Amino acid sequence: MQRHTIAVLVNDYPGVLMRVANLFGQRGFNIDSITVGASEEPGLSRMIITTGGDEQKIEQLMKQLSKLIDVISVTNLSENPFVSRELALIKVSATPSQLAELNGIVEPFRATIVDVGPTSLIVQVTGDTEKIDALLVLLQNYGVVELTRTGTLAMARSVVPATV
Incomplete structure (x- = not known):
């Protein structure tokens, strides 16, 4: 399907x-x-x-x-070709001592850690569905406590006119 x-x-x-x-x-x-x-x-x-x-x-x-x-x-x-993006906030079970390690995981995804607490942190990531799913797989090892996603936003790409 x-x-x-x-x-x-x-x-x-x-x-x-x-x-x-x-x-x-x-x-x-x-x-x-x-x-x-x-x-x-x-x-x-x-x-x-x-x-x-x-x-x-x-x-x-x-x-x-x-x-x-x-x-x-x-x-x-x-x-037709289109651009799609999602936003996700992911709360991960982690201690402040794991901050550098987790930052190394989220950085290649252009994600950011937006909140750090004594037992968890929150990661913000934007991108297509596959990118967010891939980050989630890596964060599962730490324990995903909570997840919220926006759903897909999408827009058709601009059509480039043919040159003569």
């Missing part, structure tokens, strides 16, 4: 998120991640939804999303 990233531009009204999420559930799709926030146009929000499914089922889902009243546009970002 392929993973798809779908951008849905919607009116910023109460209940729109619920209607979109219900459509996924009714059609048997699991939402792997969903982020919703203001768009470049006042009064509109953009949802970035990641889900799995084959091309035919995703195409059908997108058609059904387009029929919802408050949906302005639906785009399968996975069809």
